[in-house]
Amino acid sequence: MTHSINDFNEAKQVIPGGVNSPVRAFGAVGGTPRFIKKGEGAYLVDEDDNVYLDFVQSYGPLILGHANHEVIRCVSEVMQNGFSFGAPTEMETELAKQLVSLLPGIEKVRFVNSGTEATMSAIRLARAYSGKNDIVKFSGCYHGHSDSLLVKAGSGLATFGATSSLGVPEDLAKHTLVAEYNSIESFKAALDLSKDIGCVIIEPIAGNMGLVPANKEFLLEVRELCTKNNIVLILDEVMSGFRASLTGSYEYYGVEGDLCTYGKVIGGGLPLAAFGGGDHIMKLLSPNGGVYQAGTLSGNPLAVSAGLMSLHLIKEDKGLYKRLESLAHRLTKGLKEGASKHGFSLQTEVRGSMLGFFFNEHPVTNFTKACKSDTELYARWHAKMLDKGVYFAPSQFETSFICAPMDEAMMDEVILKSAEALQEIKHDA
Numbered sequence: 001m002t003h004s005i006n007d008f009n010e011a012k013q014v015i016p017g018g019v020n021s022p023v024r025a026f027g028a029v030g031g032t033p034r035f036i037k038k039g040e041g042a043y044l045v046d047e048d049d050n051v052y053l054d055f056v057q058s059y060g061p062l063i064l065g066h067a068n069h070e071v072i073r074c075v076s077e078v079m080q081n082g083f084s085f086g087a088p089t090e091m092e093t094e095l096a097k098q099l100v101s102l103l104p105g106i107e108k109v110r111f112v113n114s115g116t117e118a119t120m121s122a123i124r125l126a127r128a129y130s131g132k133n134d135i136v137k138f139s140g141c142y143h144g145h146s147d148s149l150l151v152k153a154g155s156g157l158a159t160f161g162a163t164s165s166l167g168v169p170e171d172l173a174k175h176t177l178v179a180e181y182n183s184i185e186s187f188k189a190a191l192d193l194s195k196d197i198g199c200v201i202i203e204p205i206a207g208n209m210g211l212v213p214a215n216k217e218f219l220l221e222v223r224e225l226c227t228k229n230n231i232v233l234i235l236d237e238v239m240s241g242f243r244a245s246l247t248g249s250y251e252y253y254g255v256e257g258d259l260c261t262y263g264k265v266i267g268g269g270l271p272l273a274a275f276g277g278g279d280h281i282m283k284l285l286s287p288n289g290g291v292y293q294a295g296t297l298s299g300n301p302l303a304v305s306a307g308l309m310s311l312h313l314i315k316e317d318k319g320l321y322k323r324l325e326s327l328a329h330r331l332t333k334g335l336k337e338g339a340s341k342h343g344f345s346l347q348t349e350v351r352g353s354m355l356g357f358f359f360n361e362h363p364v365t366n367f368t369k370a371c372k373s374d375t376e377l378y379a380r381w382h383a384k385m386l387d388k389g390v391y392f393a394p395s396q397f398e399t400s401f402i403c404a405p406m407d408e409a410m411m412d413e414v415i416l417k418s419a420e421a422l423q424e425i426k427h428d429a
């Protein structure tokens with residue numbers, strides 16, 4: 001690990017914490033982040049030439065795995081003609097058309113560069129459309145790092161948000177109410193707290209507190225209450241979009257958002273995200289309407305071509321989601337059995353190519369329960385898995401991902417290594 005250790009020390013001299021996104025610093029598990037030299041299919045190679053089977057997949061985007069040859073070919077071709085024009089291109093319309101035809105309830109889409117931008121813009125639009133200022137989010141859901149969303153719950157069934165980051169004015173946080181995920185009572189309590197709620201934002205399949213899917217009745221009831229109270233419902237599918245299924249959460253719930261946000265997979269690993277919805281709302285966006293939203297690099301040809309080719313390959317591979325889901329089930333089942341053999345209890349979930357697990361005695365349905373998981377055990381397990389060449393996220397509260405180049409033999413190898421790791425942990429104790 002000499003290279004990674006040196007690289008990390010050097011990075012810390014010039015980059016806060018040595019990283020450009022906090023989870024990468026390995027703060028939750030300890031140890032040194034591996035500096036990555038390259039990715040190849042299902043594998044990562046670090047600067048010390050260690051090879052890892054990668055279940056992080058850049059935190060979701062790489063459903064086709066690293067460095068997919070056809071995406072590379074397509075992006076390289078497009079690149080010859082320039083990187084960005086600040087003018088419209090035919091490709092953007094093509095990708096927009098595909099999203100509109102694929103995704104229920106989406107009539108218009110706008111492209112942006114990150115999930116954070118997509119949710120931030122969608123919330124502005126929702127506030128404008130509803131004419132109301134307050135928004136509701138759910139504990140444990142992550143929607144990017146814009147000011148209004150960096151809030152946490154106070155104590156109570158539902159509360160006005162308290163800032164979860166320095167630098168966010170309380171004046172802003174007080175417009176965000178926080179409810180408990182999968183609790184309709186808590187959501188109703190939030191609706192009772194303010195008459196000025198114009199927007200609810202939710203991950204229909206939460207992937208940022210570990211993998212915690214919404215309960216179906218809960219999501220249906222949230223949908224119904226939003227409609228009844230003239231509240232714009234934003235389904236944040238930045239992670240679940242094209243991951244849980246080709247149509248994201250829709251396949252599981254049949255619930256349409258008034259606005260939906262996409263990111264990660266849609267850019268195939270390049271910076272691309274989108275938000276979309278019915279024309280009655282989307283027409284409020286500038287230049288047609290009065291809601292300002294813009295971006296110098298938005299819809300740039302490199303990201304859009306990566307998105308188009310990724311979507312093409314995903315659609316072409318008819319059995320893709322079924323196959324990835326069955327690999328995910330095989331893996332979680334094996335991990336769970338291996339854990340229980342050594343006296344540890346593991347809670348697992350699968351949605352398409354997304355999977356999650358908690359070292360926890362009880363089923364996890366919300367953030368409070370997720371937080372009762374054994375993070376110390378996860379940290380020890382994580383370090384041992386890295387040593388054995390398996391790269392899981394450096395935090396228990398992340399989703400893991402199956403990518404197209406993975407196969408059953410890889411799952412079985414991980415299952416074996418995990419059981420070994422837990423046996424060693426038991427032995428060490």
Ligand SMILES: *Cc1c(COP(=O)(O)O)cnc(C)c1O
Pocket residue numbers: 113114115116117119142143144145203207208236237238239240263264273
């Ligand atoms: C990753 C993520 C975001 C933020 O996207 P960035 O591209 O990191 O800004 C927003 N919402 C959800 C559900 C996400 O998983």
